[in-house]
Amino acid sequence: xxxxxxxxxxxxxxxxxxxxxxxxxxxxxxxxxxxxxxxxxxxxxxxxxxxxxxxxxxxxxxxxxxxxxxxxxxxxxxxxxxxxxxxxxxxxxxxxxxxxxxxxxxxxxxxxxxxxxxxxxxxxxxxxxxxxxxxxxxxxxxxxxxxxxxxxxxxxxxxxxxxxxxxxxxxxxxxxxxxxxxxxxxxxxxxxxxxxx
Amino acid sequence: xxxxxxxxxxxxxxxxxxxxxxxxxxxxxxxxxxxxxxxxxxxxxxxxxxxxxxxxxxxxxxxxxxxxxxxxxxxxxxxxxxxxxxxxxxxxxxxxxxxxxxxxxxxxxxxxxxxxxxxxxxxxxxxxxxxxxxxxxxxxxxxxxxxxxxxxxxxxxxxxxxxxxxxxxxxxxxxxxxxxxxxxxxxxxxxxxxxxx
Numbered sequence: 285x286x287x288x289x290x291x292x293x294x295x296x297x298x299x300x301x302x303x304x305x306x307x308x309x310x311x312x313x314x315x316x317x318x319x320x321x322x323x324x325x326x327x328x329x330x331x332x333x334x335x336x337x338x339x340x341x342x343x344x345x346x347x348x349x350x351x352x353x354x355x356x357x358x359x360x361x362x363x364x365x366x367x368x369x370x371x372x373x374x375x376x377x378x379x380x381x382x383x384x385x386x387x388x389x390x391x392x393x394x395x396x397x398x399x400x401x402x403x404x405x406x407x408x409x410x411x412x413x414x415x416x417x418x419x420x421x422x423x424x425x426x427x428x429x430x431x432x433x434x435x436x437x438x439x440x441x442x443x444x445x446x447x448x449x450x451x452x453x454x455x456x457x458x459x460x461x462x463x464x465x466x467x468x469x470x471x472x473x474x475x476x477x478x479x480x481x
Numbered sequence: 482x483x484x485x486x487x488x489x490x491x492x493x494x495x496x497x498x499x500x501x502x503x504x505x506x507x508x509x510x511x512x513x514x515x516x517x518x519x520x521x522x523x524x525x526x527x528x529x530x531x532x533x534x535x536x537x538x539x540x541x542x543x544x545x546x547x548x549x550x551x552x553x554x555x556x557x558x559x560x561x562x563x564x565x566x567x568x569x570x571x572x573x574x575x576x577x578x579x580x581x582x583x584x585x586x587x588x589x590x591x592x593x594x595x596x597x598x599x600x601x602x603x604x605x606x607x608x609x610x611x612x613x614x615x616x617x618x619x620x621x622x623x624x625x626x627x628x629x630x631x632x633x634x635x636x637x638x639x640x641x642x643x644x645x646x647x648x649x650x651x652x653x654x655x656x657x658x659x660x661x662x663x664x665x666x667x668x669x670x671x672x673x674x675x676x677x678x
Contacts, residue, residue: 296523326493330524
């Protein structure tokens with residue numbers, strides 16, 4: 285335990301995800317003892333972040349404007365929408381540079397255990413976006429776990445009535461991985477999704 | 482990559498020790514998406530921390546006043562000083578509730594590789610504290626690694642001329658540990674320091 289403010293700072297850092305008491309202490313002392321660390325900058329960013337960051341009216345991605353940079357970009361393929369659970373997934377997909385369409389962030393996945401149903405996700409907004417017929421394909425890129433699969437199959441059923449191609453990201457062996465260490469479900473998926481060469 | 486401020490916040494968090502790019506992103510989104518997290522509080526603490534926290538004039542521990550809470554406490558044993566490398570070590574020892582004396586924080590350990598010599602540590606201040614003859618025992622609690630041992634042996638040589646007992650924390654098997662997994666140096670130390678029952 286430390287005098288007042290040092291302990292308070294440790295406690296606050298300890299409330300962040302993935303930071304235990306030891307890491308929080310290490311961070312607090314780093315801030316105290318490293319003159320080159322710009323603590324004023326971090327303080328200002330934290331002060332302003334919630335006021336400055338909104339969520340895009342169209343796709344739900346994080347944005348400093350009403351519409352995010354991707355939705356504003358006319359060079360993006362307007363006929364393709366990739367549906368993801370979270371704004372972090374947008375960033376992960378952007379890093380691949382494989383996808384040049386638009387996104388739709390659901391804000392989670394269907395999970396009866398966590399009490400998240402379809403109404404808690406941005407599904408109505410998705411249907412509104414699809415209504416005018418511009419979009420020709422919806423790629424379901426929810427996570428390949430129980431909740432993500434449930435959400436994908438719910439959405440795919442919802443979209444069957446529309447004249448839209450619905451696809452799902454491939455499951456299989458991770459590139460650079462080792463067959464020996466793959467779990468049986470992943471290996472099974474890799475067989476199911478095998479491609480003729 | 483995200484729009485402006487979100488990416489800036491991720492980058493700033495990524496500069497803290499033990500936080501990689503993925504953790505930084507997770508933390509930034511936690512702050513954005515968790516209304517219960519008191520971001521204003523963390524911002525204010527960071528704004529004030531460096532102005533409010535000083536280092537104790539006497540022992541070098543962190544403190545909000547010129548003298549730290551331990552040095553100010555008259556119930557602490559004034560004849561006993563425990564020498565540690567870092568203020569974090571004071572907190573670790575305080576948690577044991579085994580030690581009721583005073584501390585002296587060196588601010589590091591002697592390390593030729595890192596370019597830290599005796600003059601870079603608070604050794605002169607320690608000698609000044611010992612000059613009036615109040616202190617009867619100095620416990621060297623530097624880390625049981627190369628730098629810590631070097632620092633302890635340097636200090637122990639420096640103190641031989643004075644009428645002061647110099648001791649070193651015991652090395653040996655960690656409590657709750659497994660003999661089988663102990664490294665040979667630790668196990669050797671445990672034999673050396675064995676106690677007759």
